[in-house]
Amino acid sequence: MREARRGGDCAPERGRPEAARPELPAPARRGGDCAPERGLLPALRALLRGRIVVMGIGNPLRGDDGVGSALARQLQTWLAATSAATAAGLTVLDAEEIPESWLGPAVAARPDVILLIDAVALGAEPGAAALLSAGELGGPVLYTHRTPLRPVVDFLAHETGAEVALLGIQPGPLDWGEALSPALSAAAADLLLLLIEVLEDACAAPSAPEAIAC
Secondary structure (H helix, E strand, O other), X not given: OOOOOOOOOOOOOOOOOOOOOOOOOOOOOEOOEOOHHHOHHHHHHHHOOOOEEEEEXXXXXXXXXXXXXXXXXXXXXXXXXXXXXXXXXXXXEEEEOXXXXXXXXXXXXXXXXXXXXXXXXXXXXXXXXXXXXHHHHHOOXXXXXXXXXXXXXXXXXXXXXXXXXXXXXXXXXXXXXXXXXXXXXXXXXXXXXXXXXXXXXXXXXXXXXXXXXX
């Protein structure tokens, strides 16, 4: 099990990077160590393999709470334009604030890995991100909406045998009727590029089931 990426006040880079798919210096969240090589990129590469379900969670009508849902929609747009082979090994679900209603499709995908994306109160700057293992979700993780994720994680792990992890993103304003804040929009753009890079590599890996290739 990977080390927890929690601790320290690591803030992400602001704004969209110039390169198409850079290795973003996202906060490592490991004991205050913010070195890029200990950040999200290697952690996501180690996690994402085989058949993958990505589930975005959050209320799109409540400001930064909707960041997980927004990333899921953006990934769905990318997935619709990518190869059929990639689509065969990857399922992206926009669960909004009712992840319990999307358990059936997640289980039906027969995943090896399930990545949840949600706004989480990490005690960091808005836009900071942390990759949390299923075991960490029983600790002091504060979600920004009414649905606790622990029962969802336990059910998915039990029914699929998949490794379940949470990509938590520190939100800013949670005002009703508002879009994502500038800080979260910038962080989401960076995370989208990072996720696409890792998912493309994962689906092209020789170890992927049924010769999934991009």
